[in-house]
Amino acid sequence: MSASAAAAHGQPVVEVSNKPLLIVGIMLAMIMQVLDSTIANVALPHMQASLGATFDSVSWVLTSYILATAIAMPLTGWLSDRFGSRRLFIFSVAGFIVTSMLCGIAVNLPEMVLFRVLQGASAAFVGPLSQSVMLDITPREQHAKAMAVWGMGIMVGPIMGPIIGGWLTDNYNWRWIFYINVPIGIATLAILIALLPSRPVLRRSFDLFGFSMLAVGLAALQLMLDRGHQEDWLQSWEIRIELGLAIIGIWLFLVHMATGRRPMFDRDMLKNRNLLLGLFFMTxxxxxxxxxxxxxxxxxxxxxxxxxxxxxxxxxxxxxxxxxxxxxxxxxxxxxxxxxxxxxxxxxxxxxxxxxxxxxxxxxxxxxxxxxxxxxxxxxxxxxxxxxxxxxxxxxxxxxxxxxxxxxxxxxxxxxxxxxxxxxxxxxxxxxxxxxxxxITETSLAPLxxxxxxxxxxxxxxxxxxxxxxxxxxxxxxxxxxxxxxxxxxxxxxxxxxxxxxxxxxxxxxxx
Missing domain, CATH: 1.20.1250.20 (MFS general substrate transporter like domains)
Known part of the structure; x- marks a missing residue:
């Protein structure tokens, strides 16, 4: 048996006093975060009028959230080791609640974009942490069921987001797509504070160069993908610059991962065939x-x-x-x-x-x-x-x-x-x-x-x-x-x- 397989067999299960209630809290946090990535789509026309934005500029309400999430997400492992998974999870949910409330009271587009950046940065850690906690508190023979439960939130959220967002916007106000997170988030936060366990804190060096290159590459790539259609792709200098930055940033990150002394991610992890293929399938x-x-x-x-x-x-x-x-x-x-x-x-x-x-x-x-x-x-x-x-x-x-x-x-x-x-x-x-x-000719239009x-x-x-x-x-x-x-x-x-x-x-x- 390989070392990795043996480690998986010898995995310690983290004991919690009330596992069903903790799973409810984890799933609520997960569903809130996933819903918010799609729930705002249907409300953009209403936001445009209320915030005094143009048709083109209001799309930054979505773009800013996506960018912040993409940049912050790779930090999850290092922050979890450095400050503890419990602290990071609780801080993320608390930050998500506060920023959701701020998005709801925004009065102009710059405020909304700023608050969406903060909301995306807070939400970035919820998905990975919720998955790792579900695996930590579950014996290996129950991992399949745990991943099925966790998957229900992450897969159904994008489907239900536009439906819930449309209903809230039509029956109340677009601001309620953000306010709805506050009461749910407070209940979630109470459960996590009471029951969430933590892994030991580890002193792990931070790969500033690797993270900087990855952040630049991901930010440029997301901007290019989000704005490419609007700017007519490579006919626009903006898209050309973003494509160049994406290629340079991601290439330098990959070279640094292969040759650096202390890269951002453990190279042994990336040698795991199932994980590499999993990355492809998840894409x-x-x-x-x-x-x-x-x-x-x-x-x-x-x-x-x-x-x-x-x-x-x-x-x-x-x-x-x-x-x-x-x-x-x-x-x-x-x-x-x-x-x-x-x-x-x-x-x-x-x-x-x-x-x-x-x-x-x-x-x-x-x-x-x-x-x-x-x-x-x-x-x-x-x-x-x-x-x-x-x-x-x-x-x-x-x-x-x-x-x-x-x-x-x-x-x-x-x-x-x-x-x-x-x-x-x-x-x-x-x-x-x-x-x-x-x-369409005279013959095809006859008798018109x-x-x-x-x-x-x-x-x-x-x-x-x-x-x-x-x-x-x-x-x-x-x-x-x-x-x-x-x-x-x-x-x-x-x-x-x-x-x-x-x-x-x-x-x-x-x-x-």
Whole structure:
């Protein structure tokens, strides 16, 4: 048996006085943090008017949060060792509560962006710490169930965020998407203060150069991905500069990791094959889940004409599929090779995307519901099983660092997936519109003669607008279908890589 596997077998379980209540507190913290990454999306138009912002500048409400989270997240392992995981977790939740309240009372855009930066920095540590604590307080034979429970919060949150955000904005005020965190956060904080254990504090040197290069690279990459579509990608000097900084920063970080005396992350951890493949699969999960969730709401509203609330209801079954498959994965983990579950989940996800690529303009809402249920089931199987495999051969001392990396690449995968799909959608829609419009002739418009319509004044102009709107709708449908094919290809290409994963060591029996 390898040293890492042996370390995993010899993992001490941290005892707590009330584990179920502590898990509730951990999950509340996790759900709050995940919800806040998507809940503000639907409220941007309302924020724009209230904060006196322009259409372009109000997007910084989202960008600032993403940037702060990406920069702060790699620090989780070092801060946890240096100050203690208990202190860091409690400080993060407390900071999240305070900054949520500040976001709710912001009166202009600069204030909102500043408070969102602080909120993102506070939230960055919650995800990795919640995962490592769940593993610490759970015996190894129950890790699959623990990861299934933890996955419910992290996977369902992005799906429910827009629905909850839309309901709060429509029925109350956009400020309530931030105020809602305060009472929930106070209850969460009380549970954590009373029950949360801590790991021993370690004196660990801080890799300033490595962190600086990683921060510059991640910040530039996130900015480029977030603003690329708006600035027409490489046609803009801003995007070119951000791309250059991203390449330089990440390259110098990787070189420093390979050659530095005391790099930011332990090189032994990054030699673990399951963790490295886990990073790849988590990137794909971020792209598959978040890109699909970014495409579907505008598609349903613009192409099919669904109202906001109905859009949320039609998409909700995706969350039901995730919950079902996470629970199923927890049950099957001790009996079925988790690598088989990951491969099955990828195949199911690919099948759901193939189904979505065959949607038509005249279909009912039923294919949206059933394909979403199927895709949620696939994503849930991958996520729960991949977390189990990634940590199965990893020494417990590396858990917090590994969790922060897995969480980070999932977010990066989401940003990359959304940017690529958005760019392809715009490009394909424009090209398809030109092709479709080129086929509109006097013959195809008969009995509506274009020459007669031109002389019909406003009535003719309205008819031309209706024709153009229908062409645009069909062109957009072609663009969405191409995106679904692209995501399906990503899922299919990932399936053979499952064979490279090492099977987790046998779970020790407890005799219970």
């Amino acid at each position: 794909n999960i971020g792209a598959l889940l978040m890109a699909t969730m970014a495409l579907l709401p505008p598609m349903l509203q613009t192409v099919y004409g669904y109202p906001v609330i109905e859009t949320g209801l039609v998409l909700a079954p995706r969350g039901i599929g995730v919950l079902f498959s996470l629970a199923l994965a927890g049950i099957l983990a001790g009996r079925v090779d988790p690598r088989a579950l990951i491969g099955t989940g990828m195949a199911i996800t690919a099948a759901s995307l193939w189904w979505m690529a065959h949607w038509s303009l005249d279909m009912s809402f039923h294919p949206v519901i059933w394909s979403g249920l199927l895709q949620g089931a696939g994503i849930g199987l991958i996520f729960s099983s991949m977390n189990l495999v990634a940590f199965a051969t990893l020494p417990p001392r590396h858990r917090t660092d590994a969790a922060s990396l897995l969480y980070l690449v999932r977010n990066l995968g989401a940003s990359v997936g959304i940017s690529i799909c958005t760019a392809q959608l715009a490009r394909t829609t424009q090209a398809s519109h030109e092709i479709l419009a080129g086929n 003669n274009p020459h007669l319509l031109e002389g019909a004044g406003s009535v003719g102009a309205s008819l031309f607008s209706m024709i153009d709107a229908e062409i645009t709708r069909q062109a957009m449908m072609i663009g969405y279908i191409n995106d679904f094919y692209l995501l399906m290809t990503v899922a299919l290409v990932s399936i053979p890589l499952v064979l490279l994963l090492k099977r987790p060591p046998p779970v020790p029996t407890t005799g219970r």
